[in-house]
Amino acid sequence: MYPHDGFRELDRRVCLRLLAGAPVGRIVHTRHALPAVLPVDFCLDADGAVVLRTSAESELVRAIDGAVVAFEADEVDATAHSGWSVVVTGRASAVTDRTEHGRLSRSGPRSWAAAPDGVFIRIETELVTGRELVGGRTGHGADLPS
Numbered sequence: 001m002y003p004h005d006g007f008r009e010l011d012r013r014v015c016l017r018l019l020a021g022a023p024v025g026r027i028v029h030t031r032h033a034l035p036a037v038l039p040v041d042f043c044l045d046a047d048g049a050v051v052l053r054t055s056a057e058s059e060l061v062r063a064i065d066g067a068v069v070a071f072e073a074d075e076v077d078a079t080a081h082s083g084w085s086v087v088v089t090g091r092a093s094a095v096t097d098r099t100e101h102g103r104l105s106r107s108g109p110r111s112w113a114a115a116p117d118g119v120f121i122r123i124e125t126e127l128v129t130g131r132e133l134v135g136g137r138t139g140h141g142a143d144l145p146s
Contacts, residue, residue: 010130
C-alpha cells in the first residue's frame with residue numbers, strides 16, 4: 001500500500017499467528033459516544049476469534065456486548081526500530097452458552113485481575129489487518145532524531 005514508508009502489509013494468516021503470541025492487546029469501543037481503549041489479556045480461540053475475560057459487573061461488558069469493536073495488539077522493538085501491529089474488527093458478544101463457558105474456563109484466557117464472576121467476551125474476526133515495519137530507520141528516515 002505504501003511502498004516507500006518501510007511498512008509491509010500482513011495477510012490474515014500471519015496476523016492471526018502474531019496475535020496468538022501476544023500477551024496483551026487493546027480493545028477499542030465507544031464509551032459515552034467517545035472512543036475508549038482498554039488494555040486486556042486475551043487468547044485466540046480455535047476458530048480465530050479473540051476471547052477475553054472480565055468481571056460480569058464490569059462496565060466493559062455492558063459497553064461492548066453486541067457492539068462492533070476493534071481489537072489491537074502489537075510488538076515493538078524500540079532499539080531496532082521494528083515491529084508489527086494487528087487490528088481485528090468484529091462484533092463482540094458475551095458467551096452465554098454454559099458448555100462454551102465451561103470450555104473457555106478450562107482453556108481460555110486467565111484474567112490478570114481476580115474475577116470470580118468472570119464473563120468471556122468473543123470478538124469475531126470479521127476484518128483482520130496488519131502491518132510490519134521492515135527495515136526500521138533506514139533510507140529517508142535515518143537522519144531523524146531518536
